[in-house]
Amino acid sequence: MDLTETEISSKEIFKGRIVDLAVRTIRLPNGASATREVVNHQPAAAVIAVNSKQEMLLVEQWREPIKELTLEIPAGLIDETDASPLDAMKRELNEEGGYRADYWEKVAEFYSSPGFTNEKLHLFYCDTLTELTDKRPLDTDEFLTTHWYNLADLKQLSAQGKIVDAKTLYAMSVWENMLLTGAKAKE
Template sequence: MDELTTHIFKITSSKPYNDNHKYYCIECPDWVNIVAIATTGEIILVKQYRYGINDMTLELPAGMVDNEDNNPLEAARRELLEETGYGKGQWISLGWMHPNPAIQNNRCHSFLAKNVEKIADIKNDLHENTEPVLISPTTMEDWICTGKITHSLAISAFYLYQNLRK
């Protein structure tokens, strides 16, 4: 197998610069996640089923930077609106990170969306069903520390948000 392509990733083989062994890389589009703060001061999470762990998660609104927008900020605005019905507000880039540079080539762009408000109904994609959950920043910290929130990219984005608040 030298290449496997799906609608969300492609697996390719390559040789690293200093080795004769074949390695595989998961080529993915960039991702976004959003630390969205409602006008009430609460953080908006989404509760959704994740096939990889066969369980429900609590995480930040997130998604792919699709070819149609190819712009992380526009993708973040779209994902927040689709998954939660929230929008508007003031948007700030929190930066980006490599989710798993050992085997993936993409970036995850994190954004802070302050003072967002409910402006639409949820419009999930075919394979997702999200339920917004609003919590205080203190509760988010507690849920990370107690393992109720385990999504590493959500935890990383929350850390970037906390660092910005200092």
């Protein structure tokens, strides 16, 4: 069975700085029509940043949609000043963490929640971190603190429901797999 849905029409409902909302009418595989609400989202980059103590960098920040503090890997939108997702991630690691890295590896590309948004994330791994004295300033509406956690602590925080961000949970899994297979990271 062909599961492809075909767009019949699309109406933009909202146009924002980060997201746009469209309502689409689509033709289903059985010929009937349905409505889909689609959030068009700028692509983003995120990083598994690991220090020499084998700890992963997380940022703690308030997330208004869920009205709570979260622990997340450093991440940010890819904007017009970035030549590539890696350039965006290097900028974000500087802004959010105050670090640069000598080694970078692309780990994955994935969609955050393809049932309603086209947000694509580019996930990188880096180590050989150097703390910067010339850290770039955060965005004017961005407030966060940084924390370092080893894998055991991350797993405990996750089990306690203190890590709720999907990209961070995925990054933890990727890092654990890297440690188990000896892919790049060393325990």
